[in-house]
Amino acid sequence: MTDVQAASDAADSSGKTSLTVRDNRTGNEYDLPIVDGTVRAADLGQIRVDEEQPGLAVYDPGFVNTASCRSAVTYIDGDKGILEYRGYPIEQLAEHSNFLEVAYLLINGTLPSKQEYGAWEHEITFHTFVHENVKRFMHGFRYDAHPMGMLMASVGALSTFYPDARNIGDADNRHMQIVRMIAKMPTLGAWSYRHAQGKPFVYPDNELSYTENFLSMLFKMSEKKFEADPRLVKALDVLFILHADHEQNCSTNAVRSVGSSQVDPYSAVSAGVAALFGPLHGGANEAVLRMLRRIGKKENIPSFIEGVKNGNEKLMGFGHRVYKNYDPRAQIIKKACDDVFEVTGVNPLLEIAQELEKIALEDEYFVKRKLYPNVDFYSGLIYEAFQFPPEMFTVLFAIGRTPGWLAQWLELVQDKEQKIARPKQIYTGDRTLDFVPAAQRWA
Numbered sequence: 507m508t509d510v511q512a513a514s515d516a517a518d519s520s521g522k523t524s525l526t527v528r529d530n531r532t533g534n535e536y537d538l539p540i541v542d543g544t545v546r547a548a549d550l551g552q553i554r555v556d557e558e559q560p561g562l563a564v565y566d567p568g569f570v571n572t573a574s575c576r577s578a579v580t581y582i583d584g585d586k587g588i589l590e591y592r593g594y595p596i597e598q599l600a601e602h603s604n605f606l607e608v609a610y611l612l613i614n615g616t617l618p619s620k621q622e623y624g625a626w627e628h629e630i631t632f633h634t635f636v637h638e639n640v641k642r643f644m645h646g647f648r649y650d651a652h653p654m655g656m657l658m659a660s661v662g663a664l665s666t667f668y669p670d671a672r673n674i675g676d677a678d679n680r681h682m683q684i685v686r687m688i689a690k691m692p693t694l695g696a697w698s699y700r701h702a703q704g705k706p707f708v709y710p711d712n713e714l715s716y717t718e719n720f721l722s723m724l725f726k727m728s729e730k731k732f733e734a735d736p737r738l739v740k741a742l743d744v745l746f747i748l749h750a751d752h753e754q755n756c757s758t759n760a761v762r763s764v765g766s767s768q769v770d771p772y773s774a775v776s777a778g779v780a781a782l783f784g785p786l787h788g789g790a791n792e793a794v795l796r797m798l799r800r801i802g803k804k805e806n807i808p809s810f811i812e813g814v815k816n817g818n819e820k821l822m823g824f825g826h827r828v829y830k831n832y833d834p835r836a837q838i839i840k841k842a843c844d845d846v847f848e849v850t851g852v853n854p855l856l857e858i859a860q861e862l863e864k865i866a867l868e869d870e871y872f873v874k875r876k877l878y879p880n881v882d883f884y885s886g887l888i889y890e891a892f893q894f895p896p897e898m899f900t901v902l903f904a905i906g907r908t909p910g911w912l913a914q915w916l917e918l919v920q921d922k923e924q925k926i927a928r929p930k931q932i933y934t935g936d937r938t939l940d941f942v943p944a945a946q947r948w949a
Protein backbone atom coordinates (compact mmCIF):
# COMPACT_ATOMS: atom_id res chain seq x y z
CA MET A 507 0.00 0.00 0.00
CA THR A 508 1.32 3.50 -0.82
CA ASP A 509 1.58 6.31 1.76
CA VAL A 510 -1.19 8.18 0.00
CA GLN A 511 -3.49 5.18 0.13
CA ALA A 512 -2.60 4.44 3.75
CA ALA A 513 -3.50 8.00 4.70
CA SER A 514 -6.76 7.86 2.80
CA ASP A 515 -7.70 4.60 4.53
CA ALA A 516 -6.93 5.96 8.00
CA ALA A 517 -9.70 5.17 10.44
CA ASP A 518 -11.83 7.95 11.94
CA SER A 519 -12.09 8.53 15.70
CA SER A 520 -14.58 5.66 16.01
CA GLY A 521 -12.18 3.27 14.24
CA LYS A 522 -14.09 3.09 10.95
CA THR A 523 -12.49 3.09 7.52
CA SER A 524 -15.66 3.45 5.55
CA LEU A 525 -17.80 5.88 3.67
CA THR A 526 -21.32 6.55 4.91
CA VAL A 527 -23.71 7.35 2.11
CA ARG A 528 -27.19 8.69 2.67
CA ASP A 529 -29.60 8.16 -0.22
CA ASN A 530 -31.85 11.21 -0.14
CA ARG A 531 -34.43 9.44 -2.30
CA THR A 532 -35.14 6.92 0.44
CA GLY A 533 -33.44 8.27 3.56
CA ASN A 534 -31.48 5.02 3.86
CA GLU A 535 -27.85 5.07 4.94
CA TYR A 536 -25.13 2.71 3.77
CA ASP A 537 -21.65 2.01 5.06
CA LEU A 538 -19.19 1.31 2.27
CA PRO A 539 -15.76 -0.05 3.23
CA ILE A 540 -12.79 2.02 2.03
CA VAL A 541 -9.84 -0.11 0.98
CA ASP A 542 -6.69 1.33 -0.61
CA GLY A 543 -8.38 4.69 -1.02
CA THR A 544 -11.26 3.24 -3.02
CA VAL A 545 -14.81 2.09 -2.52
CA ARG A 546 -16.04 -0.87 -4.56
CA ALA A 547 -18.34 0.28 -7.36
CA ALA A 548 -20.20 -3.02 -6.89
CA ASP A 549 -20.98 -2.01 -3.27
CA LEU A 550 -23.03 0.86 -4.63
CA GLY A 551 -25.29 -1.71 -6.26
CA GLN A 552 -27.07 -2.27 -2.95
CA ILE A 553 -28.27 1.36 -3.01
CA ARG A 554 -31.64 1.28 -4.73
CA VAL A 555 -35.03 2.91 -4.46
CA ASP A 556 -36.88 -0.39 -4.60
CA GLU A 557 -36.24 -3.97 -5.66
CA GLU A 558 -37.54 -3.28 -9.19
CA GLN A 559 -34.96 -0.55 -9.89
CA PRO A 560 -31.32 -1.23 -10.76
CA GLY A 561 -28.79 -0.39 -8.04
CA LEU A 562 -26.75 2.80 -8.06
CA ALA A 563 -23.83 2.84 -10.50
CA VAL A 564 -21.00 5.30 -11.18
CA TYR A 565 -20.80 7.25 -14.44
CA ASP A 566 -17.18 7.81 -15.46
CA PRO A 567 -16.52 8.46 -19.17
CA GLY A 568 -12.80 8.10 -19.84
CA PHE A 569 -12.30 6.37 -16.47
CA VAL A 570 -10.98 9.58 -14.95
CA ASN A 571 -11.60 8.41 -11.39
CA THR A 572 -12.05 4.66 -11.61
CA ALA A 573 -9.43 2.06 -10.66
CA SER A 574 -9.89 -0.97 -12.92
CA CYS A 575 -7.27 -3.23 -11.38
CA ARG A 576 -4.68 -3.75 -8.69
CA SER A 577 -1.23 -3.48 -10.18
CA ALA A 578 2.32 -3.79 -8.88
CA VAL A 579 3.98 -2.80 -12.16
CA THR A 580 4.24 0.99 -12.29
CA TYR A 581 3.79 3.73 -9.71
CA ILE A 582 3.11 7.33 -10.69
CA ASP A 583 2.71 10.35 -8.43
CA GLY A 584 1.70 13.07 -10.84
CA ASP A 585 1.94 15.92 -8.35
CA LYS A 586 5.46 15.06 -7.33
CA GLY A 587 6.63 14.04 -10.82
CA ILE A 588 7.46 10.48 -9.75
CA LEU A 589 7.55 7.49 -12.10
CA GLU A 590 8.76 4.10 -10.87
CA TYR A 591 8.82 0.67 -12.52
CA ARG A 592 8.47 -2.09 -9.90
CA GLY A 593 9.59 0.46 -7.30
CA TYR A 594 12.73 1.67 -9.14
CA PRO A 595 12.84 5.39 -10.08
CA ILE A 596 12.83 6.00 -13.82
CA GLU A 597 15.84 8.30 -13.52
CA GLN A 598 18.01 5.49 -12.12
CA LEU A 599 16.81 2.96 -14.67
CA ALA A 600 17.45 5.37 -17.55
CA GLU A 601 20.95 6.12 -16.33
CA HIS A 602 22.18 2.73 -15.18
CA SER A 603 20.07 0.01 -16.81
CA ASN A 604 19.26 -0.99 -20.37
CA PHE A 605 15.98 -1.70 -22.12
CA LEU A 606 16.23 -5.49 -21.98
CA GLU A 607 16.95 -5.45 -18.26
CA VAL A 608 14.03 -3.06 -17.71
CA ALA A 609 11.84 -5.40 -19.79
CA TYR A 610 12.90 -8.29 -17.53
CA LEU A 611 12.13 -6.19 -14.46
CA LEU A 612 8.67 -5.23 -15.71
CA ILE A 613 7.75 -8.78 -16.68
CA ASN A 614 9.26 -10.62 -13.69
CA GLY A 615 8.94 -8.01 -10.96
CA THR A 616 12.58 -8.18 -9.83
CA LEU A 617 15.96 -7.35 -11.33
CA PRO A 618 17.69 -10.33 -12.94
CA SER A 619 20.78 -12.08 -11.56
CA LYS A 620 23.72 -12.24 -13.98
CA GLN A 621 22.63 -15.72 -15.03
CA GLU A 622 18.99 -14.75 -15.43
CA TYR A 623 19.92 -11.73 -17.52
CA GLY A 624 22.19 -13.85 -19.73
CA ALA A 625 19.41 -16.37 -20.34
CA TRP A 626 16.85 -13.59 -21.00
CA GLU A 627 19.10 -11.76 -23.44
CA HIS A 628 19.84 -15.04 -25.23
CA GLU A 629 16.16 -15.96 -25.49
CA ILE A 630 15.14 -12.56 -26.83
CA THR A 631 18.05 -12.44 -29.29
CA PHE A 632 17.23 -15.85 -30.71
CA HIS A 633 13.56 -15.11 -31.30
CA THR A 634 14.00 -11.98 -33.40
CA PHE A 635 13.42 -13.79 -36.70
CA VAL A 636 9.89 -14.14 -38.04
CA HIS A 637 8.34 -16.74 -40.32
CA GLU A 638 9.06 -16.03 -43.99
CA ASN A 639 5.34 -15.72 -44.65
CA VAL A 640 5.25 -12.69 -42.34
CA LYS A 641 7.71 -11.05 -44.69
CA ARG A 642 5.52 -11.99 -47.65
CA PHE A 643 2.33 -10.56 -46.27
CA MET A 644 4.13 -7.40 -45.18
CA HIS A 645 5.20 -6.92 -48.79
CA GLY A 646 1.51 -7.07 -49.70
CA PHE A 647 0.68 -3.75 -48.03
CA ARG A 648 0.21 -0.69 -50.23
CA TYR A 649 3.45 1.17 -51.01
CA ASP A 650 2.44 4.07 -48.73
CA ALA A 651 0.94 2.02 -45.88
CA HIS A 652 1.29 3.69 -42.49
CA PRO A 653 3.88 1.71 -40.48
CA MET A 654 1.60 1.69 -37.42
CA GLY A 655 -1.15 0.04 -39.46
CA MET A 656 1.38 -2.53 -40.65
CA LEU A 657 2.66 -3.13 -37.13
CA MET A 658 -0.83 -3.51 -35.68
CA ALA A 659 -1.81 -6.01 -38.39
CA SER A 660 1.40 -8.01 -38.25
CA VAL A 661 1.45 -8.33 -34.44
CA GLY A 662 -2.15 -9.54 -34.59
CA ALA A 663 -1.22 -11.93 -37.41
CA LEU A 664 1.44 -13.56 -35.24
CA SER A 665 -1.41 -15.24 -33.39
CA THR A 666 -1.99 -17.34 -36.52
CA PHE A 667 1.65 -18.42 -36.53
CA TYR A 668 1.58 -19.39 -32.85
CA PRO A 669 -1.81 -20.98 -32.19
CA ASP A 670 -0.33 -22.42 -28.97
CA ALA A 671 -0.47 -18.86 -27.61
CA ARG A 672 -4.16 -19.41 -26.88
CA ASN A 673 -3.14 -21.60 -23.97
CA ILE A 674 -2.85 -18.62 -21.66
CA GLY A 675 -3.31 -20.72 -18.50
CA ASP A 676 0.16 -22.26 -18.83
CA ALA A 677 3.02 -20.23 -17.31
CA ASP A 678 5.76 -21.60 -19.63
CA ASN A 679 3.60 -20.97 -22.63
CA ARG A 680 2.94 -17.37 -21.54
CA HIS A 681 6.67 -16.85 -21.10
CA MET A 682 7.33 -18.15 -24.62
CA GLN A 683 4.89 -15.71 -26.19
CA ILE A 684 6.27 -12.81 -24.16
CA VAL A 685 9.80 -13.59 -25.35
CA ARG A 686 8.62 -13.90 -28.93
CA MET A 687 6.76 -10.62 -28.87
CA ILE A 688 9.50 -8.51 -27.27
CA ALA A 689 11.98 -10.10 -29.68
CA LYS A 690 9.93 -9.66 -32.86
CA MET A 691 8.52 -6.16 -32.37
CA PRO A 692 11.72 -4.45 -33.64
CA THR A 693 11.76 -6.77 -36.66
CA LEU A 694 8.15 -5.93 -37.53
CA GLY A 695 8.66 -2.23 -36.78
CA ALA A 696 11.82 -1.98 -38.89
CA TRP A 697 10.23 -3.85 -41.79
CA SER A 698 7.19 -1.57 -41.70
CA TYR A 699 9.62 1.30 -42.18
CA ARG A 700 11.65 -0.37 -44.94
CA HIS A 701 8.46 -1.21 -46.83
CA ALA A 702 7.49 2.46 -47.12
CA GLN A 703 11.05 3.27 -48.25
CA GLY A 704 10.96 0.57 -50.92
CA LYS A 705 14.10 -0.91 -49.41
CA PRO A 706 14.83 -4.62 -48.95
CA PHE A 707 14.06 -6.03 -45.53
CA VAL A 708 17.13 -6.60 -43.36
CA TYR A 709 17.20 -9.78 -41.27
CA PRO A 710 18.05 -9.57 -37.58
CA ASP A 711 21.72 -9.74 -36.60
CA ASN A 712 22.03 -11.88 -33.50
CA GLU A 713 25.49 -10.55 -32.71
CA LEU A 714 24.09 -7.11 -31.98
CA SER A 715 22.36 -5.81 -28.88
CA TYR A 716 18.58 -5.36 -28.94
CA THR A 717 18.70 -1.68 -29.85
CA GLU A 718 21.71 -1.96 -32.19
CA ASN A 719 19.97 -4.76 -34.05
CA PHE A 720 16.86 -2.59 -34.45
CA LEU A 721 18.96 0.24 -35.92
CA SER A 722 20.66 -2.26 -38.21
CA MET A 723 17.32 -3.58 -39.52
CA LEU A 724 16.22 0.02 -40.11
CA PHE A 725 19.26 1.52 -41.76
CA LYS A 726 21.65 -1.17 -43.04
CA MET A 727 22.28 -1.10 -46.78
CA SER A 728 25.17 -2.88 -48.51
CA GLU A 729 27.73 -2.77 -45.71
CA LYS A 730 28.73 -6.12 -44.22
CA LYS A 731 28.03 -5.11 -40.66
CA PHE A 732 25.99 -2.16 -39.51
CA GLU A 733 27.72 -0.13 -36.84
CA ALA A 734 25.72 2.50 -35.02
CA ASP A 735 27.30 5.25 -32.96
CA PRO A 736 27.11 4.06 -29.31
CA ARG A 737 25.73 7.43 -28.24
CA LEU A 738 22.79 7.00 -30.59
CA VAL A 739 22.26 3.43 -29.42
CA LYS A 740 22.24 4.58 -25.80
CA ALA A 741 19.82 7.45 -26.54
CA LEU A 742 17.34 5.17 -28.32
CA ASP A 743 17.66 2.58 -25.56
CA VAL A 744 16.86 5.29 -22.99
CA LEU A 745 13.83 6.35 -25.03
CA PHE A 746 12.62 2.75 -25.03
CA ILE A 747 13.06 2.62 -21.24
CA LEU A 748 11.11 5.87 -20.77
CA HIS A 749 8.22 4.50 -22.81
CA ALA A 750 8.24 0.98 -21.34
CA ASP A 751 5.20 1.41 -19.11
CA HIS A 752 2.89 4.11 -17.81
CA GLU A 753 0.30 2.22 -15.76
CA GLN A 754 -3.34 2.31 -16.92
CA ASN A 755 -3.07 4.55 -20.00
CA CYS A 756 -5.34 4.17 -23.04
CA SER A 757 -3.33 1.45 -24.84
CA THR A 758 -2.62 -0.54 -21.69
CA ASN A 759 -6.28 -0.39 -20.84
CA ALA A 760 -7.00 -1.66 -24.37
CA VAL A 761 -4.60 -4.60 -23.88
CA ARG A 762 -6.19 -5.43 -20.53
CA SER A 763 -9.71 -5.00 -21.82
CA VAL A 764 -9.19 -7.20 -24.88
CA GLY A 765 -7.03 -9.62 -22.87
CA SER A 766 -9.86 -10.01 -20.34
CA SER A 767 -11.74 -12.05 -22.96
CA GLN A 768 -8.87 -14.56 -22.58
CA VAL A 769 -7.76 -14.09 -26.17
CA ASP A 770 -4.10 -14.82 -27.02
CA PRO A 771 -1.54 -12.09 -26.16
CA TYR A 772 -0.74 -11.22 -29.81
CA SER A 773 -4.36 -10.20 -30.37
CA ALA A 774 -4.42 -8.28 -27.08
CA VAL A 775 -1.20 -6.41 -27.87
CA SER A 776 -2.39 -5.56 -31.38
CA ALA A 777 -5.31 -3.78 -29.66
CA GLY A 778 -2.71 -1.84 -27.67
CA VAL A 779 -0.93 -0.84 -30.88
CA ALA A 780 -4.27 0.28 -32.32
CA ALA A 781 -4.96 2.48 -29.29
CA LEU A 782 -1.48 3.97 -29.46
CA PHE A 783 -2.03 4.86 -33.12
CA GLY A 784 -4.53 7.57 -32.09
CA PRO A 785 -3.31 11.19 -32.05
CA LEU A 786 -4.38 11.74 -28.45
CA HIS A 787 -2.09 8.97 -27.30
CA GLY A 788 1.00 8.22 -29.36
CA GLY A 789 0.88 11.05 -31.87
CA ALA A 790 1.68 14.17 -29.85
CA ASN A 791 5.40 14.34 -30.63
CA GLU A 792 4.62 14.51 -34.32
CA ALA A 793 2.33 17.46 -33.56
CA VAL A 794 5.15 19.16 -31.64
CA LEU A 795 7.38 19.02 -34.70
CA ARG A 796 4.65 20.43 -36.93
CA MET A 797 4.12 23.24 -34.40
CA LEU A 798 7.84 24.08 -34.18
CA ARG A 799 8.11 24.15 -37.97
CA ARG A 800 5.14 26.46 -38.20
CA ILE A 801 6.64 28.84 -35.64
CA GLY A 802 9.75 28.80 -37.81
CA LYS A 803 11.92 31.31 -35.91
CA LYS A 804 12.38 32.63 -32.40
CA GLU A 805 10.91 36.02 -33.23
CA ASN A 806 7.53 34.36 -33.90
CA ILE A 807 7.31 32.79 -30.45
CA PRO A 808 5.63 35.70 -28.56
CA SER A 809 2.77 35.94 -31.04
CA PHE A 810 2.39 32.14 -31.01
CA ILE A 811 2.21 32.14 -27.19
CA GLU A 812 -0.41 34.91 -27.33
CA GLY A 813 -2.47 32.73 -29.66
CA VAL A 814 -2.24 29.81 -27.20
CA LYS A 815 -3.28 32.03 -24.30
CA ASN A 816 -6.22 33.33 -26.30
CA GLY A 817 -7.35 29.73 -26.74
CA ASN A 818 -6.64 29.58 -30.50
CA GLU A 819 -4.56 26.45 -30.14
CA LYS A 820 -2.57 24.34 -27.68
CA LEU A 821 1.11 24.40 -26.98
CA MET A 822 1.77 20.82 -28.05
CA GLY A 823 4.09 18.81 -25.81
CA PHE A 824 2.93 20.74 -22.76
CA GLY A 825 0.52 19.55 -20.08
CA HIS A 826 -0.37 16.08 -18.88
CA ARG A 827 -3.42 14.40 -17.39
CA VAL A 828 -1.35 12.94 -14.56
CA TYR A 829 1.83 15.02 -14.18
CA LYS A 830 0.98 18.41 -12.75
CA ASN A 831 4.46 19.39 -11.61
CA TYR A 832 6.82 18.06 -14.22
CA ASP A 833 7.07 14.98 -16.37
CA PRO A 834 10.19 13.15 -15.14
CA ARG A 835 10.64 11.58 -18.57
CA ALA A 836 10.90 15.02 -20.22
CA GLN A 837 13.93 15.91 -18.12
CA ILE A 838 15.73 12.69 -19.07
CA ILE A 839 14.90 13.20 -22.75
CA LYS A 840 16.35 16.70 -22.67
CA LYS A 841 19.68 15.21 -21.66
CA ALA A 842 19.43 12.51 -24.36
CA CYS A 843 18.84 15.33 -26.88
CA ASP A 844 22.28 16.76 -26.14
CA ASP A 845 23.94 13.37 -26.65
CA VAL A 846 22.16 12.75 -29.95
CA PHE A 847 22.82 16.20 -31.35
CA GLU A 848 26.48 15.79 -30.52
CA VAL A 849 26.50 13.03 -33.15
CA THR A 850 23.97 14.27 -35.68
CA GLY A 851 24.43 18.04 -35.40
CA VAL A 852 21.84 20.30 -33.80
CA ASN A 853 18.32 20.25 -35.17
CA PRO A 854 17.53 23.93 -35.88
CA LEU A 855 14.11 23.41 -34.30
CA LEU A 856 15.80 22.72 -30.94
CA GLU A 857 16.58 26.40 -30.48
CA ILE A 858 12.92 27.27 -30.99
CA ALA A 859 11.84 24.48 -28.61
CA GLN A 860 14.21 25.66 -25.88
CA GLU A 861 13.14 29.28 -26.20
CA LEU A 862 9.48 28.26 -26.25
CA GLU A 863 9.95 26.24 -23.08
CA LYS A 864 11.79 29.10 -21.37
CA ILE A 865 9.08 31.63 -22.20
CA ALA A 866 6.21 29.28 -21.33
CA LEU A 867 7.68 28.27 -17.97
CA GLU A 868 7.83 31.92 -16.93
CA ASP A 869 4.38 32.80 -18.21
CA GLU A 870 1.55 33.04 -15.70
CA TYR A 871 -0.93 31.25 -18.00
CA PHE A 872 1.17 28.08 -18.00
CA VAL A 873 2.39 28.38 -14.39
CA LYS A 874 -1.16 28.79 -13.08
CA ARG A 875 -2.42 25.76 -14.99
CA LYS A 876 0.61 23.66 -14.05
CA LEU A 877 1.60 23.10 -17.66
CA TYR A 878 5.11 21.72 -18.10
CA PRO A 879 6.89 20.01 -21.00
CA ASN A 880 5.84 16.37 -21.29
CA VAL A 881 7.67 13.38 -22.76
CA ASP A 882 6.67 14.38 -26.28
CA PHE A 883 8.10 17.89 -26.25
CA TYR A 884 11.65 16.75 -27.05
CA SER A 885 11.26 13.13 -28.21
CA GLY A 886 10.14 14.15 -31.70
CA LEU A 887 13.29 16.23 -32.13
CA ILE A 888 15.45 13.23 -31.26
CA TYR A 889 13.56 10.93 -33.57
CA GLU A 890 13.94 13.43 -36.37
CA ALA A 891 17.67 13.60 -35.72
CA PHE A 892 17.72 9.84 -36.37
CA GLN A 893 16.02 10.71 -39.67
CA PHE A 894 12.86 8.82 -38.83
CA PRO A 895 9.83 10.08 -40.73
CA PRO A 896 7.08 11.26 -38.33
CA GLU A 897 4.91 8.17 -39.05
CA MET A 898 7.63 6.07 -37.39
CA PHE A 899 7.56 7.94 -34.08
CA THR A 900 4.62 5.93 -32.75
CA VAL A 901 6.18 2.67 -33.92
CA LEU A 902 9.18 3.44 -31.70
CA PHE A 903 6.79 4.14 -28.83
CA ALA A 904 5.07 0.78 -29.44
CA ILE A 905 8.35 -1.15 -29.37
CA GLY A 906 9.25 0.51 -26.07
CA ARG A 907 5.79 -0.06 -24.59
CA THR A 908 5.62 -3.78 -25.46
CA PRO A 909 7.17 -5.09 -22.19
CA GLY A 910 4.76 -2.85 -20.24
CA TRP A 911 1.74 -4.13 -22.14
CA LEU A 912 2.89 -7.69 -21.56
CA ALA A 913 3.64 -7.17 -17.86
CA GLN A 914 0.14 -5.78 -17.44
CA TRP A 915 -1.38 -8.60 -19.47
CA LEU A 916 0.48 -11.15 -17.35
CA GLU A 917 -0.81 -9.52 -14.21
CA LEU A 918 -4.34 -9.51 -15.62
CA VAL A 919 -4.45 -13.19 -16.56
CA GLN A 920 -3.17 -14.21 -13.12
CA ASP A 921 -5.48 -11.90 -11.18
CA LYS A 922 -8.31 -14.01 -9.78
CA GLU A 923 -10.42 -10.93 -9.22
CA GLN A 924 -10.45 -9.89 -12.88
CA LYS A 925 -13.45 -10.58 -15.06
CA ILE A 926 -14.21 -9.90 -18.71
CA ALA A 927 -14.27 -6.10 -19.12
CA ARG A 928 -17.84 -5.07 -19.58
CA PRO A 929 -18.81 -1.56 -18.45
CA LYS A 930 -22.35 -0.46 -17.80
CA GLN A 931 -24.12 2.23 -19.80
CA ILE A 932 -26.78 4.82 -19.26
CA TYR A 933 -29.26 4.07 -21.99
CA THR A 934 -30.50 7.24 -23.74
CA GLY A 935 -32.33 5.80 -26.74
CA ASP A 936 -35.96 4.99 -27.57
CA ARG A 937 -37.89 2.11 -26.02
CA THR A 938 -40.58 -0.32 -27.15
CA LEU A 939 -41.14 1.13 -30.62
CA ASP A 940 -43.31 -0.94 -32.98
CA PHE A 941 -41.38 -2.15 -36.01
CA VAL A 942 -43.01 -1.35 -39.35
CA PRO A 943 -41.67 -3.54 -42.20
CA ALA A 944 -39.76 -1.71 -44.96
CA ALA A 945 -42.39 -2.44 -47.60
CA GLN A 946 -44.98 -0.55 -45.52
CA ARG A 947 -42.66 2.29 -44.45
CA TRP A 948 -41.55 3.00 -47.99
CA ALA A 949 -44.95 2.53 -49.60
Ligand SMILES: CC(C)(COP(=O)(O)OP(=O)(O)OC[C@H]1O[C@@H](n2cnc3c(N)ncnc32)[C@H](O)[C@@H]1OP(=O)(O)O)[C@@H](O)C(=O)NCCC(=O)NCCS
Pocket residue numbers: 790814819820821822823824825826827828875877880881882
Ligand atom coordinates in the same frame (compact mmCIF):
# COMPACT_ATOMS: atom_id res chain seq x y z
C1 LIG B 1 -2.19 16.25 -22.22
C2 LIG B 1 -3.54 16.95 -22.11
C3 LIG B 1 -4.52 16.23 -23.07
C4 LIG B 1 -4.03 16.85 -20.66
O1 LIG B 1 -5.30 17.35 -20.61
P1 LIG B 1 -6.15 17.49 -19.27
O2 LIG B 1 -5.48 16.84 -18.13
O3 LIG B 1 -7.52 17.06 -19.60
O4 LIG B 1 -6.07 19.05 -18.97
P2 LIG B 1 -7.13 20.13 -19.42
O5 LIG B 1 -7.41 19.98 -20.88
O6 LIG B 1 -8.26 20.07 -18.47
O7 LIG B 1 -6.30 21.47 -19.20
C5 LIG B 1 -6.39 22.32 -18.07
C6 LIG B 1 -6.21 23.77 -18.53
O8 LIG B 1 -4.93 23.93 -19.15
C7 LIG B 1 -5.09 24.29 -20.52
N1 LIG B 1 -4.13 23.50 -21.28
C8 LIG B 1 -3.86 22.18 -21.12
N2 LIG B 1 -2.88 21.81 -21.95
C9 LIG B 1 -2.55 22.90 -22.66
C10 LIG B 1 -1.61 23.15 -23.67
N3 LIG B 1 -0.80 22.17 -24.11
N4 LIG B 1 -1.52 24.38 -24.18
C11 LIG B 1 -2.32 25.37 -23.71
N5 LIG B 1 -3.23 25.21 -22.77
C12 LIG B 1 -3.34 23.99 -22.25
C13 LIG B 1 -6.51 23.93 -20.89
O9 LIG B 1 -6.98 24.72 -21.95
C14 LIG B 1 -7.22 24.21 -19.59
O10 LIG B 1 -7.35 25.61 -19.46
P3 LIG B 1 -8.67 26.26 -18.78
O11 LIG B 1 -8.63 25.77 -17.35
O12 LIG B 1 -8.50 27.71 -18.94
O13 LIG B 1 -9.84 25.70 -19.54
C15 LIG B 1 -3.41 18.43 -22.50
O14 LIG B 1 -2.52 19.09 -21.61
C16 LIG B 1 -2.95 18.61 -23.93
O15 LIG B 1 -3.78 18.57 -24.85
N6 LIG B 1 -1.62 18.82 -24.18
C17 LIG B 1 -1.12 18.97 -25.51
C18 LIG B 1 -1.01 17.63 -26.21
C19 LIG B 1 0.12 16.78 -25.69
O16 LIG B 1 1.26 17.23 -25.55
N7 LIG B 1 -0.19 15.50 -25.43
C20 LIG B 1 0.80 14.51 -24.99
C21 LIG B 1 0.54 14.04 -23.61
S1 LIG B 1 1.86 12.96 -23.10
